[in-house]
Amino acid sequence: MSSTQGKTITCRAAVSWEPKKPLSIETVEVAPPQAGEVRVKITHSAICHTDAYTLGGNDPEGLFPCILGHEAAGIVESVGEGVTEVQPGDKVIPCYQAECRECKFCLSNKTNLCGKVRPATGNGVMLNDRQSRFSINGKPIYHFMGTSTFSEYTVVHAVSVAKVNPEAPLEKICLLGCGIPTGLGAVWNTAKVEAGSTVAVFGLGSVGLAVAEGAKAAGASEIIGIDIDVSKFELAKNFGVTKFINPKDHQQPIQQVIVDMTDGGVDYSFECIGNVDIMRAALECCHKGWGVSVIVGVAAAGKEISTRPFQLVTGRVWKGTAFGGFKSRSQVPDLVEKYMKKEIKVDEYITHNLPFSKINEGFELMHGGKCLRCVLHMDE
Ligand SMILES: NC(=O)c1ccc[n+]([C@@H]2O[C@H](COP(=O)([O-])OP(=O)(O)OC[C@H]3O[C@@H](n4cnc5c(N)ncnc54)[C@H](O)[C@@H]3O)[C@@H](O)[C@H]2O)c1
Ligand SMILES: N[C@@H](CCC(=O)N[C@@H](CSCO)C(=O)NCC(=O)O)C(=O)O
Numbered sequence: 001m002s003s004t005q006g007k008t009i010t011c012r013a014a015v016s017w018e019p020k021k022p023l024s025i026e027t028v029e030v031a032p033p034q035a036g037e038v039r040v041k042i043t044h045s046a047i048c049h050t051d052a053y054t055l056g057g058n059d060p061e062g063l064f065p066c067i068l069g070h071e072a073a074g075i076v077e078s079v080g081e082g083v084t085e086v087q088p089g090d091k092v093i094p095c096y097q098a099e100c101r102e103c104k105f106c107l108s109n110k111t112n113l114c115g116k117v118r119p120a121t122g123n124g125v126m127l128n129d130r131q132s133r134f135s136i137n138g139k140p141i142y143h144f145m146g147t148s149t150f151s152e153y154t155v156v157h158a159v160s161v162a163k164v165n166p167e168a169p170l171e172k173i174c175l176l177g178c179g180i181p182t183g184l185g186a187v188w189n190t191a192k193v194e195a196g197s198t199v200a201v202f203g204l205g206s207v208g209l210a211v212a213e214g215a216k217a218a219g220a221s222e223i224i225g226i227d228i229d230v231s232k233f234e235l236a237k238n239f240g241v242t243k244f245i246n247p248k249d250h251q252q253p254i255q256q257v258i259v260d261m262t263d264g265g266v267d268y269s270f271e272c273i274g275n276v277d278i279m280r281a282a283l284e285c286c287h288k289g290w291g292v293s294v295i296v297g298v299a300a301a302g303k304e305i306s307t308r309p310f311q312l313v314t315g316r317v318w319k320g321t322a323f324g325g326f327k328s329r330s331q332v333p334d335l336v337e338k339y340m341k342k343e344i345k346v347d348e349y350i351t352h353n354l355p356f357s358k359i360n361e362g363f364e365l366m367h368g369g370k371c372l373r374c375v376l377h378m379d380e
């Protein structure tokens with residue numbers, strides 16, 4: 001039993017007091033886990049574009065003050081009543097997409113969504129008592145995505161934590177909490193890309209590069225990468241991209257450029273930016289009769305997608321994916337094993353490492369475009 005079990009822990013967390021403002025490292029109180037909850041010592045947390053999206057005030061579910069962060073790894077500190085699947089000392093990855101294995105979503109093989117804790121996590125609280133486990137001088141601070149990993153300690157629902165190989169390096173596998181599984185799964189689970197297919201990937205950040213990696217592994221014959229940042233192109237070759245397009249080099253709409261260069265369009269396309277105009281282009285660059293376009297990017301509050309219905313009448317399919325369709329608790333440990341066997345890349349996505357105290361520099365790096373993933377070392 002740890003010396004902190006059942007007690008409130010006082011530790012550092014990066015608090016987002018209001019949208020569009022830098023995060024502030026504060027001393028927070030983290031209450032003990034209640035029934036069905038787990039308190040985790042976060043050792044490493046990466047920064048995903050979605051953290052910046054919510055901090056930017058673009059998330060309709062964004063609540064402030066909150067503790068952001070959802071791509072992380074750590075070690076179980078203590079567990080609440082009734083928790084049997086993990087115990088103190090276990091290495092874990094918090095999963096913003098829960099898996100209770102009981103709800104109608106979990107019992108369906110058609111989705112990885114879970115309904116159990118989602119109403120609570122969308123409101124920044126825990127399911128048990130609809131309260132936050134974080135506070136500063138008695139003032140509650142909201143949770144984010146059921147994970148809040150920009151804190152040295154966090155409390156998550158037991159259905160939102162995947163136990164992984166104890167040999168796995170936490171400073172690397174933290175990336176398996178979001179971006180890489182999302183890209184790989186968009187290809188393998190959502191689109192189910194077949195060998196010989198042609199693929200277009202819009203946006204060559206970590207998510208788009210993981211799509212390219214997944215498409216290469218699936219045997220795609222051509223993988224076209226589209227990005228306005230030319231510095232991404234050389235890098236993208238290592239992830240399987242075979243051709244590059246910078247939309248700024250073309251007068252015509254980008255969908256027309258792709259249709260012309262692929263004899264009528266690609267078999268599969270993926271939007272990994274969060275821009276509704278590009279979502280339309282991604283659908284319309286797909287081949288008549290069978291092309292499938294997957295929306296991966298997260299668009300800002302109030303944005304809507306549109307196209308001519310004729311695009312769908314003539315056989316194109318528009319889909320979306322959350323966490324790449326992976327059932328989190330069951331499949332994240334498998335992804336960790338794949339990494340350990342060198343079957344999937346992880347290290348290659350880490351372009352920067354920073355001490356937790358420099359978290360705002362990490363956000364700046366992401367906005368600068370030169371960073372794929374920045375891993376924050378929580379004890380520094
Ligand atoms: N659906 C999910 O489960 C899920 C999971 C993780 C991330 N996301 C979302 O996926 C998106 C990508 O995340 P990321 O972390 O890779 O982001 P990122 O910011 O690292 O990458 C985005 C890339 O898009 C490029 N880009 C921006 N505008 C463009 C344009 N108009 N045309 C072409 N390229 C453009 C940028 O240069 C950059 O390379 C974000 O919207 C994020 O919120 C969704
Ligand atoms: N809260 C937003 C939507 C944000 C969103 O779509 N999140 C993705 C994960 S992004 C990870 O980087 C997701 O999985 N969504 C499904 C879910 O949240 O259950 C909004 O309200 O529009």
Ligand SMILES: [Zn+2]
Pocket residue numbers: 048049050051070071178179
């Ligand atoms: Zn993410």
Ligand SMILES: [Zn+2]
Pocket residue numbers: 098099100101102103104105106113114115116
């Ligand atoms: Zn469920």
